[in-house]
Amino acid sequence: MQVRWIPEQGAFANSYIFGTVLVDAGLLPMAIREYRDGIDTIVLTHCHFDHIAHVKEIAHMCKAKVAIHRDDAVGLIEDARSLSMHFGARSPGIVPDIKLNDGDTIGGLKVIHTPGHTPGSICLWSEADKVLISGDTVFTDGAFGRYDFPGGSRQALERSLDQLGQLDVEGLYPGHGEPVDCGGKRHIAAARQLMKAGYG
Numbered sequence: 001m002q003v004r005w006i007p008e009q010g011a012f013a014n015s016y017i018f019g020t021v022l023v024d025a026g027l028l029p030m031a032i033r034e035y036r037d038g039i040d041t042i043v044l045t046h047c048h049f050d051h052i053a054h055v056k057e058i059a060h061m062c063k064a065k066v067a068i069h070r071d072d073a074v075g076l077i078e079d080a081r082s083l084s085m086h087f088g089a090r091s092p093g094i095v096p097d098i099k100l101n102d103g104d105t106i107g108g109l110k111v112i113h114t115p116g117h118t119p120g121s122i123c124l125w126s127e128a129d130k131v132l133i134s135g136d137t138v139f140t141d142g143a144f145g146r147y148d149f150p151g152g153s154r155q156a157l158e159r160s161l162d163q164l165g166q167l168d169v170e171g172l173y174p175g176h177g178e179p180v181d182c183g184g185k186r187h188i189a190a191a192r193q194l195m196k197a198g199y200g
Contacts, residue, residue: 001129005179006031012050013175016133021107023133025055036062041107044068045135046121047075049084056092067098067106072120116157117145130170132184139174142190161192
């Protein structure tokens with residue numbers, strides 16, 4: 001299935017549409033107005049404000065359910081966990097409709113719990129398409145997400161990168177920067193090497 005990229009230009013972070021799922025909601029609602037009738041679920045890769053800023057309005061517009069890993073659900077309410085104060089804003093103040101766990105399937109995507117950037121960070125994996133939507137766990141330039149925010153952990157992030165390194169990823173669609181349609185596994189390998197070399 002094709003992944004539709006909605007770039008972060010004019011938004012806080014990248015968003016993607018996969019089937020009936022919108023992944024992340026830092027973009028303005030008008031950016032997805034033309035797709036609203038086809039979206040029934042919003043999956044948040046983690047609770048940082050740049051990925052959740054407009055989830056309340058978008059969910060209302062699309063009549064969609066909101067899903068996030070159970071370990072990050074509190075960030076939809078607590079400003080300290082969402083880092084919303086860094087953006088001069090407040091958390092959305094909503095309770096998710098679905099609290100995700102590792103191994104769940106939602107909208108044809110498998111939930112892979114990848115803590116480190118936040119306790120409840122997830123990636124979304126389509127084995128059939130060899131597509132990984134990676135949030136802020138790993139990026140296409142061989143970098144990885146920060147782990148110095150509240151709840152972050154370098155050790156957990158290193159384990160998460162090792163886990164992702166076992167996947168046969170072609171399309172890699174990160175929370176920031178440009179996605180790639182092929183060779184995603186190489187970008188993950190580069191991030192693992194950078195981590196193990198002690199950078200970041």
